[in-house]
Amino acid sequence: MRVFSVMSVFRCGFLRGPLAALGLMMLFSAAVFAQQPEPEATPPPDDPTRPVTVRTDLVTLTLTVTDLYGRYVSGLSKNSFRVFDNNQEQTITFFSDSDSPVSVGVLFDVSGSMSGEKIGKARTALRRFIEASHPNDEYFLIGFNSRAQLLLDRTRDSDAVLQKLTLVNPRANTALYDAVYLGLDRVTRGTHQKKALLIISDGQDNASRYNFNEVKRLMKESDVVTYAVGIQDRGDVSSQLGMQGQAFLDELASVTGGRAFYPNTAVEMDEIFERIALELRHQYSVGYTPPDFSPDGKWRKVKVRVKPPRGLPRLTVRSREGYYATPQVTYR
Numbered sequence: 001m002r003v004f005s006v007m008s009v010f011r012c013g014f015l016r017g018p019l020a021a022l023g024l025m026m027l028f029s030a031a032v033f034a035q036q037p038e039p040e041a042t043p044p045p046d047d048p049t050r051p052v053t054v055r056t057d058l059v060t061l062t063l064t065v066t067d068l069y070g071r072y073v074s075g076l077s078k079n080s081f082r083v084f085d086n087n088q089e090q091t092i093t094f095f096s097d098s099d100s101p102v103s104v105g106v107l108f109d110v111s112g113s114m115s116g117e118k119i120g121k122a123r124t125a126l127r128r129f130i131e132a133s134h135p136n137d138e139y140f141l142i143g144f145n146s147r148a149q150l151l152l153d154r155t156r157d158s159d160a161v162l163q164k165l166t167l168v169n170p171r172a173n174t175a176l177y178d179a180v181y182l183g184l185d186r187v188t189r190g191t192h193q194k195k196a197l198l199i200i201s202d203g204q205d206n207a208s209r210y211n212f213n214e215v216k217r218l219m220k221e222s223d224v225v226t227y228a229v230g231i232q233d234r235g236d237v238s239s240q241l242g243m244q245g246q247a248f249l250d251e252l253a254s255v256t257g258g259r260a261f262y263p264n265t266a267v268e269m270d271e272i273f274e275r276i277a278l279e280l281r282h283q284y285s286v287g288y289t290p291p292d293f294s295p296d297g298k299w300r301k302v303k304v305r306v307k308p309p310r311g312l313p314r315l316t317v318r319s320r321e322g323y324y325a326t327p328q329v330t331y332r
Helices: 018-035 119-132 156-167 176-187 212-221 234-238 240-255 266-280
Strands: 051-058 060-065 083-085 094-096 100-110 138-144 148-155 194-201 225-230 258-262 283-288 299-306 316-318 321-322 327-329
Touching: 060 299, 083 283, 100 119, 100 176, 100 234, 119 194, 119 266, 138 156, 138 176, 148 156, 148 176, 176 212, 194 240, 194 266, 194 299, 212 321, 225 240, 225 266, 234 316, 234 321, 240 258, 258 266, 299 316
Parallel strands: 100 138, 100 194, 194 225, 225 258
Antiparallel strands: 051 327, 060 283, 060 316, 083 299, 094 283, 138 148, 299 321
């Protein structure tokens, strides 16, 4: 509530008799009225769709566990994991291995470099991804060429996502970094605890306001697993721009605990999109509160180890590499 202080200075002559009394009463009433605080506006009723910001020192990690053959391993208990924060082992206070829905930001490249067969193959493969995903997943669709645009905001209508992309024609330049920035901003406001970005692009950028380092830092600050599917042809693979784009997608995916893929055929692309959807449904979520946590903004390195149950071969676990020590912000 804002408080206002108002002072008025009046210069007046002498009044006599009833007029004097009336004048004094009016002046006194005005002064008292001016000192009354403004009534607070009645707060609007709670909006169940509006996200609520919660600040906490709880650190959350999304873990993917695979065996020697790259198959997903489910059914592990909390005791199978050990988490180290700045080389100090932590006590896991939150653990989940359920097949829970995900808030997914789909970043679809509709620039001129995606013209021809590229965009058609990508649309078909995205359908495979949606069909294999959790039925209650919610989607944020962002299309980008010379600028990033939010095409659909928090929808569970998967058909609407695919229909929206059929109306877009690829043209102009590529603002990939801006699209990642916008995607992170939207998906972190999603209603589900698990959050992911799916980047569908050749990885090239020539029109963004944000730069690579700014986007990379933002990725490190958020617990959003990023997957990238590089849509490249033979010319992209051998060019300098193509190699730079691939390096960008590789680094962003790895720093979040995700992966980058580069399919060579339409069949391989379909399989990769389905694989990403299945991975999101076979992940573990853990949380802990570091006893020595200090919101100093410094980078804290995280390492997760997994101990396979007796009789199982060696397992591999993927998660984000660390985080900046600022109060974690979640939206519920």
